[in-house]
Ligand code: SF4
């Protein structure tokens with residue numbers, strides 16, 4: 001008879017903890033804070049970033065590029081083109097670990 005293995009449930013925070021980062025001192029994503037403040041009603045970046053790097057504080061978007069998963073979700077969803085977005089320089093950024 002086949003032995004059933006129990007599958008451990010893992011939440012997103014734990015999964016993100018498996019990755020490692022070589023953080024570049026040069027920011028690879030920059031925000032135009034003026035556009036964010038004056039033109040953006042949705043602040044959709046706060047919702048779409050899977051790494052939770054965009055935070056709302058007193059109505060202002062605070063961003064930290066460290067921990068970026070390089071998925072591009074913020075770039076494609078920003079309605080005001082307020083992001084200057086590129087991949088980190090070679091050798092920097094996320095290193096995914098599987099399993
Ligand atoms: S969605 Fe774009 S414009 Fe709006 S707060 Fe985020 S980065 Fe700024």
Ligand code: SF4
Pocket residue numbers: 029048049050051052053067068069070071072073074075
């Ligand atoms: S590229 Fe992805 S992980 Fe990085 S800041 Fe944008 S939404 Fe977040």
